[in-house]
Every structure is written in structure tokens, then in C-alpha cells.
Amino acid sequence: METYPTFYSSSSTTPPAAASSLSLNMVNSHPHHAYSNDQYQASNNKSNGFLGLMSEMEVSNSINSMSSISQSMKSFGEGESNTAVRAGMKKGEKKIRKPRYAFQTRSQVDILDDGYRWRKYGQKAVKNNKFPRSYYRCTHQGCNVKKQVQRLTKDEGVVVTTYEGMHSHPIEKSTDNFEHILTQMQIYTSF
DNA sequence: CGCCTTTGACCGGCGC
DNA sequence: GCGCCGGTCAAAGGCG
Numbered sequence: 586m587e588t589y590p591t592f593y594s595s596s597s598t599t600p601p602a603a604a605s606s607l608s609l610n611m612v613n614s615h616p617h618h619a620y621s622n623d624q625y626q627a628s629n630n631k632s633n634g635f636l637g638l639m640s641e642m643e644v645s646n647s648i649n650s651m652s653s654i655s656q657s658m659k660s661f662g663e664g665e666s667n668t669a670v671r672a673g674m675k676k677g678e679k680k681i682r683k684p685r686y687a688f689q690t691r692s693q694v695d696i697l698d699d700g701y702r703w704r705k706y707g708q709k710a711v712k713n714n715k716f717p718r719s720y721y722r723c724t725h726q727g728c729n730v731k732k733q734v735q736r737l738t739k740d741e742g743v744v745v746t747t748y749e750g751m752h753s754h755p756i757e758k759s760t761d762n763f764e765h766i767l768t769q770m771q772i773y774t775s776f
Numbered sequence: 777c778g779c780c781t782t783t784g785a786c787c788g789g790c791g792c
Numbered sequence: 793g794c795g796c797c798g799g800t801c802a803a804a805g806g807c808g
Contacts, residue, residue, distance in 0.1 A: 705781055707800055720799070724779085733799090 687747040700756040701725070703732065714738040725754050 703721035711718045718735040730750040737743045 702779095704779080706802095708782075709798070709800095712797080718798090722800095 685747050685749045687745055701730075701752060711735060716741065723752060725752070728752055728754055 702724045704724045705719055706722050707720035708717045709720075714735070715738050716736040718733055721732050721734070723730040723732075730748065730752050732746060732748045735745050735747075737745065
């Protein structure tokens, strides 16, 4: 993979390297950074100055599932809601659309290492976008957290990462691959 | 050898 | 019902 030293965060409050490993906490403690349904239905169009994320989403109209996140944000902390979706649920039950949390990052690299181990399980072309979207799943056993990464055609320096679910386990790359992390952090901070 | 990508097929939901 | 679309599966191959 090409590793370029550029890594900016478009968000004002989340520093790059930290954002990765802190994404979980960030979601918890700073709901205004999270993409919740509340926000979605509250602000259809105008609003919250969400870093223009919303408008970007509208531009690439492809994340249509975003619009279907009109369920409860309560299932937020559960992360189990995933399993319900895929596992056999009774026919009476409605599908639970888990909340997703998207944030965009200005980066040359698609692979933003957030400390978890991800296995890619799909890649699809995105309409109105020349770049494909990649689907990843957390490889930790029993952890069904997913994320998808996509780049904007409009501004190919921007990478949108959408997380789905919550990790119910600690970050795997700790002491084991710590050198790896250090290497990457050096890359990210080498400016 | 184990873990990961790649890639086309497949599936379920939705609009027509 | 049909076709499109977003999302997922799984076989095959790559790589350290």
C-alpha cells in the first residue's frame, strides 16, 4: 500500500492519530460528533454545521441507508444490534438499523489505522463517485463492528469513514504490535 | 500456514 | 414481477 505522510483531520476536535484509537470514546462522549438519527431527522438540510458532512453525503447520494437510520439511537451502546440484523430474527420483528457514525478525514491514504484489526469483505462501486467503497469488519471474535471507507469524487483528498456498531473489546494492537503503531504515528506526525 | 484481499455472484429491499 | 442498488458471501489467490 502506498503510505503517504499526509494526514489531516477535518474535524476541529479530533487529532488524527488520536481520532483513530479514540473513535469509540469520541462517539460516547461527544455525541455531537456522532451521526445519530436524532440529528438526521432534526436537521434535514440546514443545520448544525456538521462540517459539511451532511452536504457531502447529499452530493454522493449513495449512502441511502443513512436515511433509514430513523430508528432508536438507544441501541447505540449495544453493538449487539448488528447480530440481530444478520442472525435469524423472527419474521415479525422489524429490522434494526444500527446507527452509523461517519466522519471524514483528509488523507492520502484510505487505510486509516484505528487500532483495531479489520478484514475487508467487500468493495463496491459507488454511484456518482469514481472511487469504490470498501467494507471492513472487525476480526475480533464476536465483534461485529463494521466500517466502510469511501473517498469523495468531489474532493479526492477526503476520506469518509463510517462506523457501524461498537467494539466490545479492547484494541487488539497493543503491546504486540506497538512498534507498528509507533511507526504509523511517526508517519502521521512526521510533519 | 494463517490471515488477509480480491472479485464476481448472490441476496433482500425498494420503486416502478 | 422485474430490475436496480447497496450490502454481503465465499472461493481463490497473495503475502509475510
